[in-house]
Amino acid sequence: MSAMGLDRRLLMPRPGRLAVRLSFGVAFPLVVTVVATARSGSATLAWFGALFVVAQVALAVTLTHKELIAAGPSFFQPGLRKRMAVAQATWALGMAVAAAALVGALLPGSGGANALSLLGAFVGMYAFMALLTLRLSWAYQLPYWIYYPWFLFSGANDLARPGRMDPYLDAPWAWLAVGALLLLGLMRVLTGAGLHRRLHGTMVLGTEDLFHAKRLQAHRQERMAHGRPGRGPAWRRNLFAAELLRASRAATGGGAAVAHRHRLFAMGVVAAISARTWVLTVIAAVASASLVIFGYLDSLGPIPSLDRWFAGLMYTAAAWPYWGLGVYVFAAPADVSRRTALRAECGLLARLTLLALASAVALALVFAILAAVLPPVTWNGQVVTFVAARPHGIWLVPLLAPLAWLALALRPSPNGLWSGIAAGPLFIVGHALLTVVPYRYSTPLLVVASLVALVIAYRLRRRWWERADIGY
Amino acid sequence: MTEQPVVRLRGVSKLYGATRALDDVSLDIAPGTIVGVLGPNGSGKTTLLGHLPGLILPTSGTVETFGVPAARLGDAELARIGYVSQEPRLPEWLTVGETIEFVRAGRDSWDGALAGRLLADFELDPARSVGALSPGLRQRLAILVAVAPRPDLLVLDEPAASLDPVARHDFLRLLMELIQDQGRTILISSHVLSDVEKVVDTVLVINRGQVHCHQPLDDLRETYHRVDVMAVGADLPDPLPLPGLLTVSGDRRRAMAVCGHVPRQQVEAAARVLGFEAKVRGLEFEEIYRLIATSDGRKV
Numbered sequence: 222m223s224a225m226g227l228d229r230r231l232l233m234p235r236p237g238r239l240a241v242r243l244s245f246g247v248a249f250p251l252v253v254t255v256v257a258t259a260r261s262g263s264a265t266l267a268w269f270g271a272l273f274v275v276a277q278v279a280l281a282v283t284l285t286h287k288e289l290i291a292a293g294p295s296f297f298q299p300g301l302r303k304r305m306a307v308a309q310a311t312w313a314l315g316m317a318v319a320a321a322a323l324v325g326a327l328l329p330g331s332g333g334a335n336a337l338s339l340l341g342a343f344v345g346m347y348a349f350m351a352l353l354t355l356r357l358s359w360a361y362q363l364p365y366w367i368y369y370p371w372f373l374f375s376g377a378n379d380l381a382r383p384g385r386m387d388p389y390l391d392a393p394w395a396w397l398a399v400g401a402l403l404l405l406g407l408m409r410v411l412t413g414a415g416l417h418r419r420l421h422g423t424m425v426l427g428t429e430d431l432f433h434a435k436r437l438q439a440h441r442q443e444r445m446a447h448g449r450p451g452r453g454p455a456w457r458r459n460l461f462a463a464e465l466l467r468a469s470r471a472a473t474g475g476g477a478a479v480a481h482r483h484r485l486f487a488m489g490v491v492a493a494i495s496a497r498t499w500v501l502t503v504i505a506a507v508a509s510a511s512l513v514i515f516g517y518l519d520s521l522g523p524i525p526s527l528d529r530w531f532a533g534l535m536y537t538a539a540a541w542p543y544w545g546l547g548v549y550v551f552a553a554p555a556d557v558s559r560r561t562a563l564r565a566e567c568g569l570l571a572r573l574t575l576l577a578l579a580s581a582v583a584l585a586l587v588f589a590i591l592a593a594v595l596p597p598v599t600w601n602g603q604v605v606t607f608v609a610a611r612p613h614g615i616w617l618v619p620l621l622a623p624l625a626w627l628a629l630a631l632r633p634s635p636n637g638l639w640s641g642i643a644a645g646p647l648f649i650v651g652h653a654l655l656t657v658v659p660y661r662y663s664t665p666l667l668v669v670a671s672l673v674a675l676v677i678a679y680r681l682r683r684r685w686w687e688r689a690d691i692g693y
Numbered sequence: 694m695t696e697q698p699v700v701r702l703r704g705v706s707k708l709y710g711a712t713r714a715l716d717d718v719s720l721d722i723a724p725g726t727i728v729g730v731l732g733p734n735g736s737g738k739t740t741l742l743g744h745l746p747g748l749i750l751p752t753s754g755t756v757e758t759f760g761v762p763a764a765r766l767g768d769a770e771l772a773r774i775g776y777v778s779q780e781p782r783l784p785e786w787l788t789v790g791e792t793i794e795f796v797r798a799g800r801d802s803w804d805g806a807l808a809g810r811l812l813a814d815f816e817l818d819p820a821r822s823v824g825a826l827s828p829g830l831r832q833r834l835a836i837l838v839a840v841a842p843r844p845d846l847l848v849l850d851e852p853a854a855s856l857d858p859v860a861r862h863d864f865l866r867l868l869m870e871l872i873q874d875q876g877r878t879i880l881i882s883s884h885v886l887s888d889v890e891k892v893v894d895t896v897l898v899i900n901r902g903q904v905h906c907h908q909p910l911d912d913l914r915e916t917y918h919r920v921d922v923m924a925v926g927a928d929l930p931d932p933l934p935l936p937g938l939l940t941v942s943g944d945r946r947r948a949m950a951v952c953g954h955v956p957r958q959q960v961e962a963a964a965r966v967l968g969f970e971a972k973v974r975g976l977e978f979e980e981i982y983r984l985i986a987t988s989d990g991r992k993v
Binding site: 294300 | 747750764765781783784799
């Protein structure tokens with residue numbers, strides 16, 4: 222391969238896979254942006270939609286470059302780092318021009334937005350997302366997660382009002398400076414040895430790997446292989462040790478299934494809870510801020526009594542144990558019989574259901590306390606009150622457990638993260654439907670659906686344990 | 694004038710959390726040396742080898758490769774290094790042929806004839822996807838792309854671990870051939886001592902992060918001996934007054950001793966003076982290795 226051939230390959234890395242990744246992140250928001258902008262005439266909407274598209278393109282391209290960096294021979298490849306930096310800069314500038322052209326095409330004169338501001342913002346967004354992709358081991362999930370802020374913004378009618386963001390977009394030098402600084406940072410990271418050293422020989426996943434259970438498991442095991450059980454904050458270590466102690470006691474007492482359940486739970490602690498204290502601190506801070514912000518935002522919605530954000534948060538929190546079920550039940554080494562493994566899985570489901578219920582109750586309590594202590598605030602000339610969410614729906618949380626189990630059981634092979642990730646939004650949608658239908662109808666309906674799901678999921682899982690090839 | 698070492702480590706320690714993977718390692722590797730890096734599992738071999746191209750950075754101490762700090766190796770120096778890890782990760786989405794082309798780009802020293810021959814010897818199909826290769830075939834491809842640029846420094850971390858006996862034989866033959874090139878330095882870690890013995894001229898034994906031995910293989914052979922002793926008249930003395938005595942087994946009439954760190958002539962002379970019958974023989978390499986690796990921190 223000539224140097225030019227290498228440049229071409231870097232500029233269009235894995236074309237087929239890149240197209241798949243772009244189709245996930247770009248096609249839908251592009252359509253929504255075009256339609257929404259045409260209807261509202263909002264430059265802000267067009268700008269934000271284009272920013273989202275740029276972010277998704279940056280994620281797709283950089284993930285593919287990251288895969289190449291991780292390949293063993295790349296570390297020693299002369300000139301590769303500089304060529305990759307050039308390819309990234311080309312994408313950043315190309316996307317900035319394309320996105321600015323898109324905004325210009327949607328609205329005459331870009332709706333009054335300064336063209337240089339747009340270029341600076343798009344370059345900055347590309348570089349920022351590329352840096353994030355190179356840094357985070359779970360960057361393959363980003364194309365999925367960033368849909369949340371996008372939907373949030375799309376729903377924030379006030380921000381999307383024509384002219385609302387104009388003062389911010391009329392500061393071209395500030396945007397250009399931010400864009401240039403971020404792009405320089407990206408160049409520096411790509412040409413330095415640190416990134417290549419850190420990624421050398423590691424496993425890099427793409428967004429499509431959310432559907433590849435085996436690769437997800439391998440990735441998780443590679444991450445866990447760094448010996449995390451004994452690390453992290455004391456409560457995490459104690460939780461892990463306590464579960465293993467219980468497993469040991471149960472095994473001594475002849476309770477193989479209970480022992481296995483505790484071991485699965487111990488592995489789940491390692492898999493689900495980061496050993497890095499700063500990560501946990503960030504998650505706690507984001508969760509706390511979200512609670513407060515969404516509590517206020519609820520009152521801004523068209524139907525405040527629906528408690529959308531509360532419901533979303535509650536069910537997302539309630540759903541997290543099922544993520545674990547989807548991953549570590551199948552990743553766990555089985556030195557027990559298939560029958561014991563099935564019994565342990567059922568026991569684990571019961572325990573996770575209780576945990577989900579407890580987290581939902583705890584969240585409702587936190588909401589009630591926040592509602593009591595937080596004062597009304599004035600925002601944009603409007604008095605906004607923190608909504609005291611009603612604790613309705615908490616009893617529905619355990620009823621959703623069999624449905625989550627069924628979702629896992631319906632996957633023909635060992636499950637990946639996808640079922641777990643899908644659980645959160647599904648619960649939100651489910652809750653919305655339940656709140657539209659009066660409770661006297663929706664509750665019995667859910668009870669019946671839940672019982673049917675429980676029976677089907679159990680039968681499927683039993684058959685899986687009896688017949689499936691277990692890859693360990 | 695002394696030739697500048699290809700690799701120089703001074704007081705290198707590496708900590709992973711509380712685990713000390715390397716502990717105050719200092720050594721020089723001269724150009725043209727073929728070094729066998731040996732040690733039990735978890736002894737620090739991979740960590741040591743990873744330091745040479747700057748893939749791993751020391752917690753303390755300095756590592757220089759080609760006279761440049763390993764953390765700051767540039768394109769020119771990195772292009773002179775070939776590296777094969779235990780479980781090589783290759784671009785799975787490329788074919789074998791594309792992978793070779795990718796690595797070849799920008800490598801002036803690429804030996805196309807050698808690459809072609811290895812492709813045939815290793816039975817690698819250029820049209821096959823790398824992702825579809827078995828671990829053994831993937832290892833063969835990793836060896837090919839590391840060796841074909843004819844690097845000045847070749848670092849092989851358990852390169853033959855997943856190779857079948859025939860491929861391992863081919864690989865050893867390849868190593869023998871590479872050794873013919875004067876000036877090429879090779880570091881190879883392996884648990885298959887019989888393979889190592891065939892190719893290396895220097896042995897580096899590491900255990901618990903410490904270097905227990907860094908010596909030419911011939912010197913080791915000349916300084917480790919098995920002595921079969923038989924009493925003539927009076928019983929054998931206890932302990933046996935042999936120089937460099939490491940272990941003894943047997944009884945008062947007949948014993949088998951192992952002596953180390955002393956020339957053979959010195960052991961033979963001591964046995965003659967003491968007046969009992971003694972036969973001094975060289976030790977198998979595996980026995981020497983076991984003695985060194987289990988010497989519990991005592992440096993040889």
